[in-house]
Amino acid sequence: MSVLETNRVSKQYPGTLALDEVSVSFEGGKIHALVGKNGSGKSTLVNIFSGAVPASGGTVLLNGSPISFKNPAEAQQNGIATVYQELSLVPGLTVAENILIGRMPMKGPMVDWKKTRKIAQELLEELGIDISPNDVVSDLTVWQCQMVEIAKAMSFDPKVLQLDEPTSSLAQNEVESLFRIIRKLREKDVIVLYITHKLQELWQIADTCTVLRDGKLIGTEQISELSRRQLIGMMFGDVEVKTRPEDLRYGEDVVLKVEHLSDGHRFTDVSFELHKGEVLGIAGMLGSGRTELLNCIFGAQKAAGGAIWLHGEEIKDPNPEMMNRKGVAMTQEDRKRLGVNLDARISDNLCYASLQRLGKGIMVDRAKEKQYVARQVADLGIKVADVNYLVSSLSGGNQQKVVVGNWLNIEPTVMLFDEPSRGIDVNAKQQIFQIIWDQARKGISSIMVSSELEELIEVCHRILILRNGVIERTVLPQDVSIEDLYAISMGE
Amino acid sequence: MTSSKKLSIGNIVKNYTLEIILVALAIILTFVTPHFLTLNNLMNILRNISLQGVVAFGMTIVIVCGELDLSLSSSIALTGVLIGLIGGKLDAAGIMPLQYGVLVGIAAAFVVCTCVGLINGWLITRFRIPAMIVTLAMQNILYGIAAIISNGFPVITFPAWYSFIGSGRIFGIVPVPVIILAVVFAITAFVLSYTKFGRATFACGGNAEAARLSGINVKRTKIISMVIVQLCCVVSGIMLSSQVMSGTFSFARGWEMNAISSVIIGGASIAGGIGKMRGTLLGIIFLGILLNGMTLLNVNDYIQYVVRGCLIIFAVLLSTLKNKK
Numbered sequence: 001m002s003v004l005e006t007n008r009v010s011k012q013y014p015g016t017l018a019l020d021e022v023s024v025s026f027e028g029g030k031i032h033a034l035v036g037k038n039g040s041g042k043s044t045l046v047n048i049f050s051g052a053v054p055a056s057g058g059t060v061l062l063n064g065s066p067i068s069f070k071n072p073a074e075a076q077q078n079g080i081a082t083v084y085q086e087l088s089l090v091p092g093l094t095v096a097e098n099i100l101i102g103r104m105p106m107k108g109p110m111v112d113w114k115k116t117r118k119i120a121q122e123l124l125e126e127l128g129i130d131i132s133p134n135d136v137v138s139d140l141t142v143w144q145c146q147m148v149e150i151a152k153a154m155s156f157d158p159k160v161l162q163l164d165e166p167t168s169s170l171a172q173n174e175v176e177s178l179f180r181i182i183r184k185l186r187e188k189d190v191i192v193l194y195i196t197h198k199l200q201e202l203w204q205i206a207d208t209c210t211v212l213r214d215g216k217l218i219g220t221e222q223i224s225e226l227s228r229r230q231l232i233g234m235m236f237g238d239v240e241v242k243t244r245p246e247d248l249r250y251g252e253d254v255v256l257k258v259e260h261l262s263d264g265h266r267f268t269d270v271s272f273e274l275h276k277g278e279v280l281g282i283a284g285m286l287g288s289g290r291t292e293l294l295n296c297i298f299g300a301q302k303a304a305g306g307a308i309w310l311h312g313e314e315i316k317d318p319n320p321e322m323m324n325r326k327g328v329a330m331t332q333e334d335r336k337r338l339g340v341n342l343d344a345r346i347s348d349n350l351c352y353a354s355l356q357r358l359g360k361g362i363m364v365d366r367a368k369e370k371q372y373v374a375r376q377v378a379d380l381g382i383k384v385a386d387v388n389y390l391v392s393s394l395s396g397g398n399q400q401k402v403v404v405g406n407w408l409n410i411e412p413t414v415m416l417f418d419e420p421s422r423g424i425d426v427n428a429k430q431q432i433f434q435i436i437w438d439q440a441r442k443g444i445s446s447i448m449v450s451s452e453l454e455e456l457i458e459v460c461h462r463i464l465i466l467r468n469g470v471i472e473r474t475v476l477p478q479d480v481s482i483e484d485l486y487a488i489s490m491g492e
Numbered sequence: 493m494t495s496s497k498k499l500s501i502g503n504i505v506k507n508y509t510l511e512i513i514l515v516a517l518a519i520i521l522t523f524v525t526p527h528f529l530t531l532n533n534l535m536n537i538l539r540n541i542s543l544q545g546v547v548a549f550g551m552t553i554v555i556v557c558g559e560l561d562l563s564l565s566s567s568i569a570l571t572g573v574l575i576g577l578i579g580g581k582l583d584a585a586g587i588m589p590l591q592y593g594v595l596v597g598i599a600a601a602f603v604v605c606t607c608v609g610l611i612n613g614w615l616i617t618r619f620r621i622p623a624m625i626v627t628l629a630m631q632n633i634l635y636g637i638a639a640i641i642s643n644g645f646p647v648i649t650f651p652a653w654y655s656f657i658g659s660g661r662i663f664g665i666v667p668v669p670v671i672i673l674a675v676v677f678a679i680t681a682f683v684l685s686y687t688k689f690g691r692a693t694f695a696c697g698g699n700a701e702a703a704r705l706s707g708i709n710v711k712r713t714k715i716i717s718m719v720i721v722q723l724c725c726v727v728s729g730i731m732l733s734s735q736v737m738s739g740t741f742s743f744a745r746g747w748e749m750n751a752i753s754s755v756i757i758g759g760a761s762i763a764g765g766i767g768k769m770r771g772t773l774l775g776i777i778f779l780g781i782l783l784n785g786m787t788l789l790n791v792n793d794y795i796q797y798v799v800r801g802c803l804i805i806f807a808v809l810l811s812t813l814k815n816k817k
Contacts, residue, residue, distance in 0.1 A: 300704075320704055320705050320706070320707045321708070323707065324707025332705060337699075337702070338699075338701055338705055339702060340699070340702060341695055341699040341702055341703070341765065342698070342699070343698040343699075343761070343765040343766055344694060344698050348691065348694065351691070352691075352702075352707075352708060353707050355692060355706075355708060356688065356707075362687045362689060363686060364690075364691060366686075406706065410707075
């Protein structure tokens with residue numbers, strides 16, 4: 001039986017210890033879940049196994065002999081295959097070509113197509129995957145692609161198979177089909193490491209569960225002997241929740257009303273009201289539909305049904321330009337790709353949303369522009385030597401402030417924050433929350449989405465819990481513990 | 493970003509690379525050929541770069557916006573054909589004399605090229621077809637149309653005053669095209685730096701999706717930029733047909749490459765979001781001096797093609813390397 005062990009493995013990144021002397025062992029023929037919240041170190045561990053990053057200390061042993069790889073290709077050749085969340089298939093090629101890409105059987109200088117198809121066919125049959133090797137990948141659904149990825153990984157005959165969030169973009173019935181395939185791997189003495197955010201899945205699929213927290217190993221348990229409460233306790237420990245300032249009260253007036261909104265895919269029938277000066281949290285895990293919900297309100301993507309009312313006026317067919325004019329702002333989760341223009345100066349980035357307000361007619365009023373820039377730099381405490389520097393020269397926290405400042409310049413009445421604390425340090429996080437509260441005091445209403453649920457308890461007046469695209473419950477932060485919040489979000 | 497304000501030699505070289513190369517090139521040419529540094533030759537250079545310079549300014553806006561226009565050579569040729577043809581037909585039909593008829597032709601050229609820009613922009617933004625494909629196809633369409641309406645012959649119905657635009661000189665020294673070049677430079681530089689549209693152009697070219705999510709109308713911005721370059725084509729087409737007093741469908745072939753090279757040599761990023769009108773101006777002067785120097789030194793015409801091609805690759809390479817860090 002194969003065994004994958006780590007012996008006091010550590011990983012030091014500048015400023016953080018991502019893994020702290022983790023010693024754990026995984027046996028073949030079982031499915032081992034690896035869980036922990038964001039930043040717990042589980043991705044780091046996966047990356048060390050897959051050869052993507054080297055460990056800074058300790059040893060990894062496969063069947064008793066120490067291993068360390070320079071790159072993922074080397075890890076793959078030595079029996080460790082990893083299937084990532086982002087699929088790596090070539091859309092225009094067939095399933096057989098994708099599985100055997102780069103190592104197709106040859107007959108002289110030509111590809112032996114017959115043999116290629118035969119190898120792929122056998123592999124798919126063995127795994128019980130009902131997909132033809134001649135199908136073109138672009139015609140397959142996401143979960144079928146996921147299966148092809150697994151088949152591809154299994155074609156290397158690995159001793160260890162790592163699955164990183166394989167169900168994050170799948171629907172419920174597709175998940176079950178995928179699980180059937182994964183369970184079959186048990187018969188093959190493969191060490192399956194299963195990484196997931198969806199705790200409810202663990203009892204369906206995993207044999208053991210290894211919990212990491214803040215880079216430390218908390219423990220490994222047999223899943224059959226573990227209750228959900230115990231697991232959540234292991235994952236989150238005692239979290240200190242900072243309290244919201246006392247003076248934050250919100251008014252009666254409904255600023256934004258959403259009725260039966262759905263995007264036809266990720267979320268359905270969402271209804272809620274947002275009041276003047278209120279900070280409303282939306283709790284939800286990856287894939288819960290939280291980003292899509294904000295995008296539909298903001299008009300960044302089309303809604304499939306439902307109604308949106310802003311200050312009592314119904315909004316038909318919103319788009320970002322229209323919502324901007326109406327005083328609705330939205331900061332994006334993917335800051336570098338969607339939030340800022342990295343090639344442009346800080347000052348430019350602070351004036352994109354407010355461009356139409358920068359003077360009359362077609363002209364930019366340079367004095368006004370300067371004033372807009374200076375105002376946000378001062379109010380938000382953006383640490384910068386010169387606003388003419390490129391925005392890419394700023395730290396994550398300061399970039400986020402630029403994104404927020406860009407929107408505050410339109411003097412919004414509603415702000416939508418999608419994961420505002422993503423990728424920024426603790427101090428910057430507190431400053432961003434402070435900004436949200438300051439805006440609330442001025443009567444600006446906010447919706448904040450976060451997967452760091454303790455932040456929502458700290459920041460928000462009210463929390464909607466979104467799970468699998470529906471609002472599961474609405475809670476008040478003072479009435480709910482972090483464990484409860486996570487339990488409801490992840491599905492109890 | 494440059495660590496500004498420090499006046500070290502390194503910074504000067506970094507910030508004024510093109511100016512330094514330009515001056516060096518001029519000094520070398522002054523020494524190797526006696527014909528270079530004469531008022532007449534310098535005015536000649538300026539006149540020669542004016543026609544293509546005007547479109548390079550329009551192209552700067554398009555490239556900063558993250559797009560391209562390869563159709564402009566045909567638009568320039570079509571402009572000349574349209575003006576001569578309409579002027580001639582109106583005169584022949586006795587509706588109005590040629591002097592005024594060409595004015596109608598000029599108006600028509602502006603309308604037609606505006607439509608071309610709108611169609612280019614619409615196809616690019618509505619259907620997300622790459623600009624290179626759309627405008628290359630448009631280049632062929634317009635080339636064909638210009639040939640069809642002129643029956644493949646040069647159109648030579650232009651009034652005498654018309655030649656002043658391309659060949660006239662103010663105070664007998666400064667060529668009129670140079671004045672036009674200066675005016676178009678001032679307008680486009682102003683548009684790019686001082687208007688909301690200009691800011692939006694940089695935003696769209698730098699990160700179109702982020703711009704859209706900031707509430708900037710990306711489609712409109714791109715369409716306007718595609719129209720502006722076409723308007724520049726009309727201006728250039730008027731000067732060209734005036735210089736030779738003829739509108740010929742095969743004029744201006746390959747000018748899009750010269751325009752693109754001037755813009756890239758001037759420091760704009762081919763990926764969009766970065767670029768300066770001043771840089772493009774230096775780019776066209778640089779190209780102009782280089783071509784003039786080669787002509788003065790009797791360098792074979794075909795060798796000039798090779799040099800120009802290499803220069804484009806070199807300039808793009810330089811800008812790619814610079815933007816990578």
